[in-house]
Amino acid sequence: GIQVEQSPPDLILQEGANSTLRCNFSDSVNNLQWFHQNPWGQLINLFYIPSGTKQNGRLSATTVATERYSLLYISSSQTTDSGVYFCAYSGGSNYKLTFGKGTLLTVNP
Amino acid sequence: DSGVTQTPKHLITATGQRVTLRCSPRSGDLSVYWYQQSLDQGLQFLIQYYNGEERAKGNILERFSAQQFPDLHSELNLSSLELGDSALYFCASSPLGSTEAFFGQGTRLTVV
Numbered sequence: 653g654i655q656v657e658q659s660p661p662d663l664i665l666q667e668g669a670n671s672t673l674r675c676n677f678s679d680s681v682n683n684l685q686w687f688h689q690n691p692w693g694q695l696i697n698l699f700y701i702p703s704g705t706k707q708n709g710r711l712s713a714t715t716v717a718t719e720r721y722s723l724l725y726i727s728s729s730q731t732t733d734s735g736v737y738f739c740a741y742s743g744g745s746n747y748k749l750t751f752g753k754g755t756l757l758t759v760n761p
Numbered sequence: 762d763s764g765v766t767q768t769p770k771h772l773i774t775a776t777g778q779r780v781t782l783r784c785s786p787r788s789g790d791l792s793v794y795w796y797q798q799s800l801d802q803g804l805q806f807l808i809q810y811y812n813g814e815e816r817a818k819g820n821i822l823e824r825f826s827a828q829q830f831p832d833l834h835s836e837l838n839l840s841s842l843e844l845g846d847s848a849l850y851f852c853a854s855s856p857l858g859s860t861e862a863f864f865g866q867g868t869r870l871t872v873v
Binding site for chain 1: 794
């Protein structure tokens with residue numbers, strides 16, 4: 653079946669540091685989304701990025717569909733960036749999302 | 762705000778009971794998806810509806826059912842609840858012609 657693997661599983665940073673989160677997927681992609689789940693459980697939609705590169709403030713994402721991976725970059729991290737980051741993917745004619753297990757990011761002041 | 766509305770936000774109920782979770786998709790979105798997030802299973806797809814019809818099914822228990830109404834809102838019915846059904850239940854919707862999913866704030870179900 654479809655596989656979505658995220659790395660690293662855990663990441664601890666000092667405020668101001670940069671980080672890169674990775675998502676590998678196993679099939680051709682029609683949707684790749686990055687989400688941030690805050691401590692209240694809300695899933696915040698960061699990027700819809702089945703291919704190419706997008707930037708939104710301190711965050712940017714790149715998906716290389718031919719090589720089946722996506723990267724989320726967080727620059728100048730802040731304590732409010734803490735939480736779990738999920739990559740979710742769908743492929744082929746299937747629109748349901750398969751989620752990775754997430755990266756737990758902790759940003760210390 | 763994603764535009765997807767879920768009610769209630771929190772629900773506490775006893776084992777054996779039945780509950781209904783409600784989702785209003787973004788205006789004009791025909792597709793509605795339900796996902797479950799539990800500690801042991803992570804975020805998993807349950808079921809998809811498109812314009813009132815079931816389109817895809819995932820790991821949804823027989824005790825669970827869903828439907829989408831003519832006004833496009835959807836309900837997820839959970840019956841004979843067990844402790845293990847405690848989870849966050851998310852609804853998402855997608856616009857016609859797009860694969861992008863917009864998630865609601867979730868309903869946190871606690872079964873005691």
